[in-house]
Amino acid sequence: MITAERKPMEELIECLRPYHRILLVGCNECVTVCSAGGRKEVGILSSALQMAFMKEGKTLEIREITLERQCDPEYIEELVTDISQAEAVMSMACGCGVQEIAKRFKEKPVFPAVNTSFMGASEQQGVWAERCQGCGDCVLGITGGICPVARCSKQLFNGPCGGSTTGKCEINPDIDCAWQLIWDRMKALGIEENYEKNMPPKDWRTSRGGGPRTIIREDLAK
C-alpha cells in the first residue's frame, strides 16, 4: 500500500486560517489501511481542527466525506455538490488523491493533510516499512524476493557494502541490511550461485529517470 502520515496540526491550522467553510476528504484505500486518512481519521482531524479554531475564537465549518478512491476520477465526481459550498478542500488521501481533486476542481484550493511516504507493508500493529520504489523494472525474481532498490540504503545492486554489521544497516541498527536478507534468502532457496552474477547498471528510464511515467494499456484505453 501507499503509506502516509498526518502532517503536524500547526501546519494544517496555518493553511486553513483564511477559510471558514472547508471540505475534509478522506480516502477508503491505502490511507485507511495505514490509519492516516480514512473515515476514522477524517472524524478525528475534523474535531481537532474545530477545537483548535474555537480556542482562537473562530468557527470553522467542516463537511466530512470519505471517497471510495480519491485517485479515481469516477469517485472524485461525488464531490461536486459538497465542494461548491466549501471555500477550500483538505484532502487526507495520498498525493495522487490530492492532485485528482486539484485537476477536477480548478478554482478550488486544495491542501494535503498527510505526507505521503512510501509503498510499504505492515510489519506489526502500527508499524509500516518501505518495500518498493516503483522502479519499473522489478528484480525481485533475481534477488530472492527482497528489493535492493527500496531496502538497501545505498541502493546497491551488488551488495552488501562494508558497513553491514550483524545483519543490520550501518546507518541505523533498526534497519535490516537488505543484502544480508537477500543472501539469507538465496541460501534458503539454494540459489547461492546467483550472488556472484554481477548485476549490470540499472536502466533508470523505467523509473523517474525517464520523466513522469504513464502506463497505456491499448486493450483498455479508449
Next chain:
Amino acid sequence: MKTESILEKVITSGNLALTSECGPPRGTSSEKVIEKAKMLKGYVDAVNVTDNQTAMVRMSSLAACVFIKQLGMDPILQMVTRDRNRLAMQSDILGAYAHGINTMVCLSGDHPYFGDHPMAKNVHDIDSIQLVQMVKDMRDKGKFQGGDDILNPPKMFIGAAANPFADPFELRVARLAKKINAGADFVQTQCIYNLDKFEKWMEGVRDRGLHEKIHILAGITPMKTAGMAKYMKNRVPGMDVPDEVIKRMSGVPKEKQADEGIKISVEAIERLKAVEGVKGFHLMAIEWEEKVPEIAEKAGLLPRPEFGN
C-alpha cells in the same frame, strides 16, 4: 602492463607496493594539499586522494589530485558513487586522465547520513562494482557506459576496496570475486587490527586462487590514542578492533600511546608481509601523514623502487 600506472609497475616488478592517503581540505587552500603530499614524497608509490570522505564536503579529489601530480607525485583518484551519476563520473575520469592521473579507486562512499549534509539526495545511480566495470570498459573497449566510442580512452589502473571484517563474513571473499569479475586490478582493504580474521579471509581468497587475479594491498591505520582505538571499535561501521588492541593502547601512559600505535602498525605490516597474496600496504595515517615515513622505515618498506619517472 595495462596502464602507465606507477602502482602497476611496482606490483608487477615484484616489489611490495606502498600507498598512502591524503584527505583534501575543507576549503580552498591548495597549500594544505601540497603540504600533506610533500610529507609523503619519496616514501610511498602513490597517494589516494579521498572523495568527500565520511560524506563531508571537501575540495574535490580530482582537483587535489592535480596539485599532487604537479609535485611530480602519483595520485590515486578516489571516486564514490554517492554524489554523482554515471555522466558526471565518466566526465571526471576523462578529465583526470587528461591530467595524467592513471590510477583510481572505485567506492560506493559513506552514506550521507554520517556527513555534514545528511539532507542531501544520495545518487547511487550505479554501485562501486558497476563503477569498476564502467572504468574497465572505458579502458579496454574504449566505450562509454552508454555504448558510444571514446576518443583516446582513459587507461586507468583500477582499484576497489575490500572489507574482510564486515558481515556476513561468508560473503566477503565472494564479493572480492565480484570485483575481480567487474575488472578490478587491485584492492585496498579496510584497516586491519584483527590480523587473525584477515588471515582467515586471505585463506578463503587463496582457496579460490583469487590472490592471483587481483593485487591485495593490506590497509593499515596507526592509532594515535587509546581513545581513537575505542572510537574506531564502537563508532566506525565495519571496523574490527579486538579488545587486546584497546588494552595494549590503554596500557601505556598517554604520552606514549602514539608510539605504541605506530609499533602496533609496524608489527602488523611485518606479520602480513608473510601472508601469501598480500602485494603491499595501504597506509592510512589519518591527519597524521608525517608519521608515514617513520612507519615505512621501521617496517622495512624503504627505499621505494624507482622507475625513472
